[in-house]
Amino acid sequence: MLSLVPLIQRTCLALLALLYGAPPSPALAAAHDPIPSGDWVVWQVVTGAVLILSLVLLGVGLVLERAGRRRAEVSLGERLRFETLLSEQVATFSRVAEADVDRAIQRALRRIADFLAVDWGNLTEYSDDSRTARVTHWWVAEGVGPQPSAIGFEEIPWVVTRLRRGELVRFSKLEELPESEASVDRQTYRRLGIKSQVAVPLTVEGVVVGALAFSTVGTERAWRDEFVQRLHLLGEVFANTLSRRRSETEGQRLRQDLAHVGRVSTMGELTASLAHELNQPLTAILSNAQAAQRILDSDPADLGEIREILGDIVEDDKRAGEVIHRLRGFLKKGTLELSTLDIGELVSQVARLVSSDAIIRNVAIRLELAPGLPPICGDRVQLQQVVLNLLMNGLDAMRESGGGERSLVLRTFSAGPASVVVAVEDSGVGIEGADLDHVFHAFYTTKPDGLGMGLAIARSIVEAHGGQLDARNNPQGGATFSFTLPAIEKEP
Amino acid sequence: MSAPPTALVFVVDDDASVRKSLARLVKAAGYEAETFASVRDFLARRPFDGPCCLVLDVRMPGLTGLDLQEALRAAGQRLSIVFITGYRDVPVSVKAMKGGAVDFLTKPVDEGTLLGAIQQAVARTLADRRQQARVTEIRNRITTLTPREAAVFALVVTGMLNKQIGSELGIAEKTVKVHRARVMEKMRAGSLAELVRLAGEGSVIAAG
Numbered sequence: 078m079l080s081l082v083p084l085i086q087r088t089c090l091a092l093l094a095l096l097y098g099a100p101p102s103p104a105l106a107a108a109h110d111p112i113p114s115g116d117w118v119v120w121q122v123v124t125g126a127v128l129i130l131s132l133v134l135l136g137v138g139l140v141l142e143r144a145g146r147r148r149a150e151v152s153l154g155e156r157l158r159f160e161t162l163l164s165e166q167v168a169t170f171s172r173v174a175e176a177d178v179d180r181a182i183q184r185a186l187r188r189i190a191d192f193l194a195v196d197w198g199n200l201t202e203y204s205d206d207s208r209t210a211r212v213t214h215w216w217v218a219e220g221v222g223p224q225p226s227a228i229g230f231e232e233i234p235w236v237v238t239r240l241r242r243g244e245l246v247r248f249s250k251l252e253e254l255p256e257s258e259a260s261v262d263r264q265t266y267r268r269l270g271i272k273s274q275v276a277v278p279l280t281v282e283g284v285v286v287g288a289l290a291f292s293t294v295g296t297e298r299a300w301r302d303e304f305v306q307r308l309h310l311l312g313e314v315f316a317n318t319l320s321r322r323r324s325e326t327e328g329q330r331l332r333q334d335l336a337h338v339g340r341v342s343t344m345g346e347l348t349a350s351l352a353h354e355l356n357q358p359l360t361a362i363l364s365n366a367q368a369a370q371r372i373l374d375s376d377p378a379d380l381g382e383i384r385e386i387l388g389d390i391v392e393d394d395k396r397a398g399e400v401i402h403r404l405r406g407f408l409k410k411g412t413l414e415l416s417t418l419d420i421g422e423l424v425s426q427v428a429r430l431v432s433s434d435a436i437i438r439n440v441a442i443r444l445e446l447a448p449g450l451p452p453i454c455g456d457r458v459q460l461q462q463v464v465l466n467l468l469m470n471g472l473d474a475m476r477e478s479g480g481g482e483r484s485l486v487l488r489t490f491s492a493g494p495a496s497v498v499v500a501v502e503d504s505g506v507g508i509e510g511a512d513l514d515h516v517f518h519a520f521y522t523t524k525p526d527g528l529g530m531g532l533a534i535a536r537s538i539v540e541a542h543g544g545q546l547d548a549r550n551n552p553q554g555g556a557t558f559s560f561t562l563p564a565i566e567k568e569p
Numbered sequence: 570m571s572a573p574p575t576a577l578v579f580v581v582d583d584d585a586s587v588r589k590s591l592a593r594l595v596k597a598a599g600y601e602a603e604t605f606a607s608v609r610d611f612l613a614r615r616p617f618d619g620p621c622c623l624v625l626d627v628r629m630p631g632l633t634g635l636d637l638q639e640a641l642r643a644a645g646q647r648l649s650i651v652f653i654t655g656y657r658d659v660p661v662s663v664k665a666m667k668g669g670a671v672d673f674l675t676k677p678v679d680e681g682t683l684l685g686a687i688q689q690a691v692a693r694t695l696a697d698r699r700q701q702a703r704v705t706e707i708r709n710r711i712t713t714l715t716p717r718e719a720a721v722f723a724l725v726v727t728g729m730l731n732k733q734i735g736s737e738l739g740i741a742e743k744t745v746k747v748h749r750a751r752v753m754e755k756m757r758a759g760s761l762a763e764l765v766r767l768a769g770e771g772s773v774i775a776a777g
Contacts, residue, residue, distance in 0.1 A: 353655040356655040357587050357655065360584075360587050360590070360653075360677040360678065362590075362677075363678070364587070364590035364594040364683075365590040365594075367594055368680075371680075389586060389590065392586070393586055
């Protein structure tokens with residue numbers, strides 16, 4: 078079209094010159110020479126008609142050219158704005174904090190929807206069972222009615238199939254959807270009032286997890302290729318953001334799980350490493366003592382050797398003592414991470430931790446927590462270990478008890494204004510009189526597979542917190558282990 | 570103590586006082602004892618031919634007790650092991666026992682348990698070595714056989730008659746008889762039954 082314009086202009090100028098007697102350019106003269114002069118009138122009529130036609134064509138050409146140029150300019154401006162909008166989104170989402178993800182997506186949807194002048198923009202997430210697309214984020218134009226919060230795959234089977242294959246879906250009017258294959262989709266969109274839509278899949282690690290869609294309600298509209306293609310980029314940004322958040326949430330849960338396991342196993346690890354450190358001197362002491370016995374039985378007994386052995390035994394015993402001493406020190410200073418704690422919350426957490434264990438052992442754990450207890454100051458993990466140890470001991474104690482109700486009562490109460498008490502009361506076999514004096518000693522155990530360290534460590538922890546751990550038998554049977562902790566006194 | 574009084578007990582443990590005390594106890598029970606602070610130290614010692622066993626700690630810095638067990642097996646050394654450990658580690662103990670350990674004891678070890686295991690280990694070392702010596706002896710005898718004699722030997726012990734062996738090898742029955750007599754002589758077998766037993770002990774039946 079544009080290339081026609083100069084041609085038309087030149088033709089017109091030449092005709093004007095001919096018409097008004099101006100000397101024709103040589104080129105034109107050559108072209109018109111063969112026309113006979115007798116047909117002058119006809120020639121004039123023809124040239125007049127051609128002139129008029131040419132002027133019209135000239136005008137139309139100019140108008141078309143202007144219009145074409147303007148449209149190209151507008152489109153360029155729009156595209157520039159759209160690119161700017163997209164790059165803003167990319168920048169925003171690359172640094173958005175986990176807590177702000179939802180708001181940022183919401184904002185982005187609104188801006189894009191505004192720009193595209195659509196009525197409804199939404200982000201959907203496909204359910205794990207691949208049956209529904211749940212709308213997780215959306216934006217609806219004013220005056221547009223509420224839109225569904227989820228759409229079943231069976232309601233838009235054709236569209237979902239294409240999206241899940243990673244393809245883009247675009248229609249300017251419902252009639253563009255294939256009549257037979259997408260008849261269900263058509264019905265659904267008709268019901269929802271959706272006239273046109275563009276949707277791109279959200280892909281995380283090669284799997285389509287949802288879709289980003291913009292729709293118009295009430296009016297049909299065409300979607301420009303360049304915008305539609307760029308929506309893929311936005312889809313990628315959203316998908317990345319959501320997957321990042323999902324993995325962060327999972328990571329957090331994992332950390333919590335690990336913390337739980339850690340709490341349960343720290344005590345075990347401590348006793349294991351302790352057991353090893355103590356085992357060496359204990360092994361040496363035992364072997365030395367038994368060697369000495371044998372030497373004494375022989376004749377003549379080598380007293381020099383026995384003296385040497387006894388010296389070694391003393392050394393190894395000191396070494397064992399140092400291990401215990403180090404443990405005490407480890408618990409007493411340096412490693413306590415103090416914070417203000419709600420004792421009721423702390424014991425509830427531990428109770429939850431052992432609840433499944435209790436169910437398996439057919440024991441009911443009852444919490445009797447006094448309300449309004451003052452807070453305490455202590456190391457959360459260590460105190461949890463103490464409570465955990467007492468609960469596990471209680472459960473173990475009931476292993477041997479026969480029929481009757483197996484219950485474990487976990488109680489908190491106040492013992493004066495400056496101290497709180499945590500008590501674990503079991504309905505087990507109780508503690509035999511002789512054992513009662515030794516239960517807190519290291520290596521004292523009544524369990525076949527116990528090391529006898531749990532209560533010794535528990536007591537060290539409680540004492541490091543300025544409290545006291547006690548054990549007594551209940552009048553009705555079973556035993557109660559309780560510890561006091563100094564409370565943070567309330568300001569008068 | 571019914572154990573041979575001359576048996577030598579090697580104690581390998583990285584803990585000096587454990588090493589010393591175990592050696593003392595073992596000596597007080599009538600054995601000889603030698604101590605080593607590491608697997609490397611022990612491997613540097615010349616192999617001992619007499620009655621002996623190894624009391625071996627599992628966890629040590631550097632090479633572990635299991636590594637030593639593996640090294641001895643790889644070297645074809647017959648030396649029975651009593652493991653002692655500070656950890657009740659089931660997978661490790663299973664591995665040790667599967668590797669032929671006599672026992673896997675947890676520290677601290679009571680003398681009755683330890684000395685009982687040592688006695689058993691010394692006995693097993695001796696039995697293993699006797700067995701090993703016998704296999705070597707049988708194999709040595711087999712190497713004196715000519716290829717034809719070896720072929721006859723391999724077929725005789727499967728229960729074949731001379732006639733069958735002859736047709737199998739494409740030689741006369743008479744010739745088989747001659748070879749067979751040589752085999753009996755070289756293998757120092759008094760009867761067919763003994764020859765079959767020798768073949769089994771030397772694990773040569775399949776090798777024919």
